[in-house]
Amino acid sequence: MKMTEKHLQTGDALPPYNGRLRLFAMRFCPYAGRCVLVLNAKNIPYDVVYINLTKKPEWIFNFSPKGAVPALEYQKGKALFDSNVINTYLDEEYPEYPLQATDPLRRAQDQLVVENFNTVITAYFTAAYNPQGLQPSHPEIFHKGLELLQKELETRGTEFLHGEEAGMVDYTLWPFLERFEALPLGNAEFALDKSNYETLLTYMESMKQLPAVTSNYLPPDIYAKFTDSFVTGSGGLRASEALSTKPL
Numbered sequence: 035m036k037m038t039e040k041h042l043q044t045g046d047a048l049p050p051y052n053g054r055l056r057l058f059a060m061r062f063c064p065y066a067g068r069c070v071l072v073l074n075a076k077n078i079p080y081d082v083v084y085i086n087l088t089k090k091p092e093w094i095f096n097f098s099p100k101g102a103v104p105a106l107e108y109q110k111g112k113a114l115f116d117s118n119v120i121n122t123y124l125d126e127e128y129p130e131y132p133l134q135a136t137d138p139l140r141r142a143q144d145q146l147v148v149e150n151f152n153t154v155i156t157a158y159f160t161a162a163y164n165p166q167g168l169q170p171s172h173p174e175i176f177h178k179g180l181e182l183l184q185k186e187l188e189t190r191g192t193e194f195l196h197g198e199e200a201g202m203v204d205y206t207l208w209p210f211l212e213r214f215e216a217l218p219l220g221n222a223e224f225a226l227d228k229s230n231y232e233t234l235l236t237y238m239e240s241m242k243q244l245p246a247v248t249s250n251y252l253p254p255d256i257y258a259k260f261t262d263s264f265v266t267g268s269g270g271l272r273a274s275e276a277l278s279t280k281p282l
């Protein structure tokens with residue numbers, strides 16, 4: 035449950051803690067999105083507090099040393115940060131709907147899939163937020179990483195990377211894949227062409243049907259609006275403003 039749709043900023047008070055897990059997030063942060071998906075998929079009750087990252091409220095530093103999101107307040111005043119650390123904790127502390135592979139080898143392989151995907155993320159962030167900084171190697175890195183991911187899907191032969199049901203590895207990659215629908219953002223080199231990415235696009239369609247995903251999904255035009263505001267130099271449209279165009 036969202037405590038408020040507003041992104042709290044410098045000077046705003048910290049809402050009172052009501053005993054539930056509390057996730058500090060920003061609506062457009064894909065890392066925070068990972069935790070939202072895992073909390074949703076595991077049916078764990080939680081609250082969300084959105085933070086304005088350009089004018090951070092002072093108290094965010096009590097939960098996250100660099101004031102980054104996501105951070106998870108698991109007890110009043112006590113928090114963990116970093117999406118993967120938070121998600122591993124959640125999966126182990128709330129074992130009812132396990133999302134990690136039980137086989138140690140498969141769990142290690144899932145971690146390698148996530149690790150490999152980091153190069154794709156870097157190329158995406160450059161394309162979306164800093165197109166002037168794009169090197170000819172970025173589209174190549176982006177597609178090499180996605181081709182590897184597609185190959186992994188083909189080798190596993192299941193609907194999701196985790197198996198016939200989605201798991202942690204799928205929810206860890208998804209917030210980025212969701213945003214890739216907003217590419218090419220004026221650069222056709224980042225397009226996900228159907229002829230090259232049939233398996234990957236089929237997988238993405240399956241992901242989009244999952245209740246944990248649909249409840250947090252935003253369409254490409256909203257992402258494009260948010261990232262464009264950085265590119266055009268306005269210093270970043272506030273998340274609440276970008277969202278205000280979304281029919282709720």
Ligand SMILES: N[C@@H](CCC(=O)N[C@@H](CS)C(=O)NCC(=O)O)C(=O)O
Pocket residue numbers: 060062063064065066087100101102103104115116117118
């Ligand atoms: N490794 C971190 C990365 C989190 C991250 O980079 N979050 C961004 C927002 S998407 C952030 O809070 N940046 C700090 C800032 O804007 O000051 C994680 O996985 O949680």
